[in-house]
Amino acid sequence: MLPVAIVGGGPVGLSLALLLRQAGIGCEVFDARPAGAGFGDRRVLALSHGTRQIFQRLDTWTEIGAAPITTIHVSQHGHLGRTLIHAAETGVPALGYVAEAGRVARALAQTCAATGVKLRNGIRVTGSEAGSGRALLRFAAPPGDETVPAQLIAWAEGAVSAEHGGVRRDYAQQAIVAAVQTRTPPAGIAYERFTGSGPVALLPLAGRYALVWTVPDDAAADLSELDDRAFLARLSAVFGGRHDFISVDARAAFPLGLRYRETPVGERAVWLGNAAQTLHPVAGQGFNLALRDACELARQLRDEPADCGSPALLARHAAARHLDRRAAIGFTDGLVRLFGLRDPFSAHARGAGLLALDLMSAARRFLARRMIFGARGW
Template sequence: MQPLPPDYDIAICGAGPAGMALAALLVKRSVAPQRIALIDARTLQQASNDPRSLALSYGSRQILEDIGSWPVPATAIHQIHVSRRGQFGRSVIDREEHKLDALGYVSRYGALVTELGAACGRAGIAALRPALVTGLDEQPGQVAIAVEEDGKRRTLTASIVVQAEGGLFGEQQAKSMQRDYGQTAIIAQVRSSAPVPHRAYERFTAQGPLALLPQDDEYSLVWCVRPETAHSLLGLDDAAFLQQLGEAFGTRLGSFTGVSRRLAFPLGLNAGVQGSARMAAIGNAAQTLHPVAGQGLNLGLRDAAVLARLLAQGATPSMLAQYESLRRGDRSLTVHLTDTMARVFANDSPAQVLLGASLAAIDLFGPARSVLAELMMYGRR
């Protein structure tokens, strides 16, 4: 007796930005929408209310344009100022050198998933949400997916399953490359007395990088510090917190005058290929990175773009093998670059002098700035 064909060609577990981008790209490349299952535990409305800020590279904009999900409400980054607190040397990357409208953009998670949800809707992709994936069983010829929806359990089958739901570091199954950085990221929106329009800042301190990304008339703050410092900072009132922020960042933006509710989460690296013949991972499900340089989402969208191109040729194990091979270089370079920046340049070691000298050299040598900017915008190509 012949086995029944699978319910779907491709099931995507996780309808965040990477998962929805993959689904829309598949249809763009002529995969029938009814052969795609897009599964997520949250409703689109719940995801759309997520206020977190995201850094989008120019290369990510190109991917979003391909599926009609651009423009999204976002603030353009024209310059990126990189420096080390208390050390000589800094570098400025400017859009003018690359003849682009922007080096990147700062948007909100909710705004991006709203646009991607609309793109999936236009493409005819019917998402299963809210639905919780409770188990995956890889079998000869297909994968069985246990799903709980509206309190009822059922099993779906697909030729290929793509994991696109990563979660936070510390809540994930350990991969082959795992490192706890001993840092906590404090995120918030802050206002300053002398903002510089469209300029982003990456400021290295003794405890970790401090990023300020322009967003509307405010800045999206990602401040990486030791856990005990984070606990202390979260306990301060707004005025005391802003004073501490000013002492850590300096006076390039004047004084800090306002802050939103502060959130915190632990930072670590969790990466490494864990795919199988019929299952692959993209985005945070494949690699959770330190937020330095803002590469996590952009790397995930590049994953989606390559995987969509291959699966459009056939939802088969051979295509997944090609995917892992093609993504190895970009993933490895981005993982090791962010890991090095997070570890080597976030302490009081002699390497901090090297950082200052390196930034000064990069600023004086145009080709070095171009290489760094190309990596940040497009990854390894």
């Protein structure tokens, strides 16, 4: 019987597999897609300092080729108030790092292959049954009628299933992502700009910026279909002419919402990554949070390897992750809603908030550490 069966070989499932391997816990990963399908993932991830430390331990950091963020510039379109957060204030070499999700997937898959982690591609899991000290995975073909027994099933299939939707909020927004080039190359500064229709982020990456532009559902198709010139003119207006944009590559759109399971554990089951909570990308928390969840699970299993799916162990895991998980969900949702309110009073209050933040170094440090470390930054 497998100690742990991991459903989903995305960045979260593969990270968990490597962490378990380091902890000496046996596992296999089952993924519905063919090998290498995730290498073309167009998302760009802002990785925290904590994530860097985990990837260094897994020996994947160099392969990921992430670019450091040394300053974050936060502002609001059409209103006064901005704040600058510098790495030097927080005692870490960088506030975060920017990486292509496809490259993260490739680095993790290569390390899995090099270290003998068993990754079974093209296998869709259709469900499971738990009982008598084990859980059984069920599959669509192939491998046909075969069932795989495991002490624990780690679900990392990238979505909170409809029947376990728990709390949901549809932001009625989409994120348009693309790489944009400016006449002056980025110098480690990330820009987060809040506009009446959603936040826009420019993240420095290999001589250009990764753009994450949040727009209402009804505006997404129009924006995606604009020709490059018109698209860049629109973007330039959003940033008040601060940047001289010269090119943009193909755009991809992602629908945005909040969905999370009240508890990330069940009978012989644990949910991780987007399968446990799917967050708005505004605060760059989703993957970083998932990695902290995976790390904690691997630590618990290493300390108590006899039965990986025991109810006591899973209850301890849920309790250990409660604060960080709730804080990341609340922080992200709060930010989306605070900056999503369109009335003039809220806009002025936000402007005053940003100005105050610019004057209060302790509050700025708090915000930076929350982004860098998760709840342990409090």
